[in-house]
Amino acid sequence: MSAFPHYCEVSDLVPAADTLRAIRHHIHQHPELAYQEIETAALVARLLGEWGFSVTTGVGGTGVVGTLSVGVGRRSIGLRADMDALPITEATGLPYASRNPGKMHACGHDGHTAMLLGAAQYLARTRNFSGTLQLYFQPAEESGFNSGAQAMIKDGLFERFPCDAVFAVHNHPGVAPGVMLFREGVFMSAGDKVYIDIKGVGGHGARPHQAVDPVVVAASIVMALQTIVSRNLDPASPAVITVGVLKAGTATNVIPDTARLELGVRTFDAAIRKQVRQRIIDLVYAQAQSYGATAEIDYVEGYPMVVNSPAETDFATKVAQELLGEGQVVPRTDLIMGSEDFAYMLQQRPGCMLRIGNGEGEDGCMVHNPGYDFNDHNLPIGAAFWSRLVERFLDSPTGAV
Numbered sequence: 001m002s003a004f005p006h007y008c009e010v011s012d013l014v015p016a017a018d019t020l021r022a023i024r025h026h027i028h029q030h031p032e033l034a035y036q037e038i039e040t041a042a043l044v045a046r047l048l049g050e051w052g053f054s055v056t057t058g059v060g061g062t063g064v065v066g067t068l069s070v071g072v073g074r075r076s077i078g079l080r081a082d083m084d085a086l087p088i089t090e091a092t093g094l095p096y097a098s099r100n101p102g103k104m105h106a107c108g109h110d111g112h113t114a115m116l117l118g119a120a121q122y123l124a125r126t127r128n129f130s131g132t133l134q135l136y137f138q139p140a141e142e143s144g145f146n147s148g149a150q151a152m153i154k155d156g157l158f159e160r161f162p163c164d165a166v167f168a169v170h171n172h173p174g175v176a177p178g179v180m181l182f183r184e185g186v187f188m189s190a191g192d193k194v195y196i197d198i199k200g201v202g203g204h205g206a207r208p209h210q211a212v213d214p215v216v217v218a219a220s221i222v223m224a225l226q227t228i229v230s231r232n233l234d235p236a237s238p239a240v241i242t243v244g245v246l247k248a249g250t251a252t253n254v255i256p257d258t259a260r261l262e263l264g265v266r267t268f269d270a271a272i273r274k275q276v277r278q279r280i281i282d283l284v285y286a287q288a289q290s291y292g293a294t295a296e297i298d299y300v301e302g303y304p305m306v307v308n309s310p311a312e313t314d315f316a317t318k319v320a321q322e323l324l325g326e327g328q329v330v331p332r333t334d335l336i337m338g339s340e341d342f343a344y345m346l347q348q349r350p351g352c353m354l355r356i357g358n359g360e361g362e363d364g365c366m367v368h369n370p371g372y373d374f375n376d377h378n379l380p381i382g383a384a385f386w387s388r389l390v391e392r393f394l395d396s397p398t399g400a401v
């Protein structure tokens with residue numbers, strides 16, 4: 001028999017819904033970019049302190065950790081929320097729209113923070129667990145490199161605030177609100193960036209034979225890059241190479257000296273990631289050389305793949321099914337062509353990133369869009385899920401009183 005007969009239900013968090021909405025709207029109104037989450041971090045730290053957490057600020061820049069130990073249990077669990085906003089001008093017209101020009105919570109990190117605060121308040125009050133709860137409020141998920149998760153890990157996150165497993169949630173537009181999506185193993189892609197400068201020989205547009213035209217070289221490279229996914233990779237291994245930037249030239253009668261390409265690369269497998277990198281490099285150099293031009297390549301590895309460990313994913317899936325019913329849980333959802341710096345935390349500890357539906361149809365606005373908003377319907381659901389996950393995780397034989 002469990003020492004704790006009652007596990008958190010969504011109905012336990014419904015009374016807190018108004019408070020959580022107010023917190024979420026306040027954060028939404030005051031968005032802060034990567035590593036500038038000063039007010040957001042101060043709010044999180046103040047609330048955690050009021051509720052009885054031991055609070056450490058300045059972890060990895062503007063990160064905040066709240067620690068709560070209850071009973072004699074030796075197990076520990078880490079829950080992570082991201083706090084940063086994006087450099088986007090909000091166009092929702094909402095009464096709580098951003099008051100910081102050019103900044104917007106367009107990825108729902110305001111909601112992630114509010115859901116975790118909801119669990120923090122509930123768990124600090126009810127204390128139905130035995131062990132240690134670590135709450136990681138991280139900065140700079142959106143920074144692309146030198147991200148908040150990396151910064152917190154470098155700052156000794158898992159040594160100073162250890163946990164046996166770590167979990168995080170991201171909202172998911174296009175799926176009904178409150179539906180939870182899980183996937184064991186590789187879940188989200190690695191995201192790399194490639195910057196290519198092609199050097200030719202500029203000249204008069206009427207005398208191409210006296211020049212080396214970098215525009216033609218760039219065009220040829222763009223087309224050649226299309227063969228990597230279609231001709232070099234196993235068709236069963238998904239990958240994307242997108243040329244997002246192609247810049248060259250200033251006038252119709254001038255052959256420019258240089259051209260620039262900028263690429264985004266997404267892969268789901270370490271070997272494929274390496275293979276794609278090598279093919280891009282070989283192909284760019286060979287193409288440039290074949291036209292008598294040269295190329296410089298800056299290949300920047302971004303976030304690694306999000307890889308969910310099997311046992312922890314299975315555990316979290318079952319907790320979601322207990323809480324919401326099987327109809328509200330997708331135990332094996334599709335791969336996601338997007339990246340998340342929680343991947344770095346999953347390289348350090350077993351754990352799971354899950355997704356929670358943010359709305360369909362008219363409510364299905366994509367993240368990073370000026371019209372996006374986090375769905376407040378998820379606040380008590382997400383907070384209840386975190387609470388129950390903690391109660392179940394820290395209700396082990398070693399944790400039982």
Ligand SMILES: [Zn+2]
Nearest residue numbers: 107142367368
């Ligand atoms: Zn985002």
Ligand SMILES: [Zn+2]
Nearest residue numbers: 107109141170
């Ligand atoms: Zn995000």
